[in-house]
Amino acid sequence: MRRLRMGLIGGGAGAFIGPVHRIAAELDREIELVAGAFSSDPARSRQAGDIYRIDPKRAYPDVATMLATEAGRDDGIDFVTIASPNHHHFTASRMALRAGVAVMCDKPATATLAEAKELAAIIARSRRPYGLTYTYSGYPLVREARARVAAGALGIVRKVLVEYPQGWLAGAAEGKQALWRTDPAQAGEGGAIADIGVHAFHLAEFVTGLRVTQLLADLAAVVPGRVLDDDCQVLLRFNNGARGVLLASQIMVGERNGLRLRVYGDKAGLDWSQEQPNILTWRHGDGRTEIIQAADAGLGPDARWATRTPGGHPEGYLEAFANLYRDFARQLRGEEGSLLPGIDDGLRGMAFIHLAVTASRAGAGWVEFEV
Structure with a gap:
């Protein structure tokens, strides 16, 4: 079976996520980075090609040239x-x-909801695989939590708490990564809500299997002079009647990457944190607390498939990212079993961003969640 060949768009010098994609894609030796249009500046694209060690002829000046x-x-x-x-x-x-x-x-998926709707139509016509890197859906214990919730281990879900605190934008934006994320022309409609809030939103729906039906949003640009939001609180109502709270902030000084999900049913509750991803805490209704660890013998098939090392050998962000690429390789080869998020997740994510931003600005109170 030959390795699948990948072309990278973006990810040039100074980029954070480009090298992460390359490492994750190649981790299992199913995929190889062979080409790229790494920058809108042809010279910088060639430079990135040298860094990635690909054939210089395949470091292209623009996307159109690469595709052709x-x-x-x-x-x-x-x-x-x-x-x-x-x-x-x-x-x-x-x-x-x-x-x-x-x-x-x-x-x-896009910068605006209107673009996401148009993209969904293009994907339907193309019949080509399309995946989105909601990275945290790749963690083994996130997939274990999802499977247990689907099997009824929590009972009826009543409460969902998801938070994503960071502190790296608590001051003036400096450097490439900060500057584009705070620029509406590059980031799109939302700031923190689009950068990390949408991760929290997807994680809540991915694990619970529920869908948000209404939201009440309070977004703010706290740092003086900033246009896009950097601090967000959103109340949620789900399609089974459960209530939820979503917090996403990039001005919480000292916080790093504190994504955390807690879900409570009428039988049990679960607690997972991205900064300690190899532990899933399950609180039973009879008072027992169960600590589930990565690679435990009792994990279900989805979690076992996403696990590479024996118990006690921590797996983290890069491995979770690589699991999404393993899922994508399955899709490209026509195989079943993929849990990779796709355009439906992209549409819901963009609807969440759009509704949270517009409702907060208008002081609209509760709004219906519509894609």
Whole structure:
């Protein structure tokens, strides 16, 4: 079985997520990065090609040139990964899909909800695989939590708490990563709500299997002079009647990457934290507390498939990211069993961002969640 060939869009010098995609994609030796349009500056794209150690002829000056040239090669790319700022996601996805090339894209799917709706139609017509890197859905114990909730181990879900505190944007935005995330022309409609809030939103729906039906949002740009939100609180109502609270903030000084999910049913509650991802705490209604660890013998098939090392050997962010690429490889080969988020998740994520931003600005109170 040959390795699948990947082209990378974005991820040039100074990028955080581009190298992460490359490491994750190649971890299981199913995929190989062979080409890229790494920057809108041709010189910087060539420089990135040297860093990634690909054939210099396959470090392209732009996406269109890469797609056209790779289509004429016997060993051309099988898919592209889009790791550029949000405002590039729609255009790059559309170009690739119209060229018959599958797409793996960073979240959020697009910069606006209108773009996401148009993209969904393009994907339907193309019939090509499309995946979104909601990274935290790749963790083994997140998949274990999802399976247990689906099997009824929590009982009827009543309460969902999901929080994502960071502190790295508590001051003036400095550096490439901060500057584009605080620029509406590049980030899109939302700031923290689009950067990390949408991760929290997806995690809550992914694990519980529920769907948000209403929300009440309070978003603020706390740092003076900032246009996009950097501090967010959102109340949620789910389709089974459960209530939820979502917090996403990038101005909480001292916080690092504190994504945490707690879900409470009428039989039990669960607690998972991204900074301690190899432990899932299960609180039973009779007072017992069960500590479930990565690679435990009792894990279900989804979690076991996503686990690479024996118990006591921590797995984390890169391995979770790599699990999404393993899922994508399954899809590209026509195999079943993938839990990779796709355009439906992308549409719901963009609807969440759009509704939270617009409702908060208007002081609208509770609004219906509509895609």
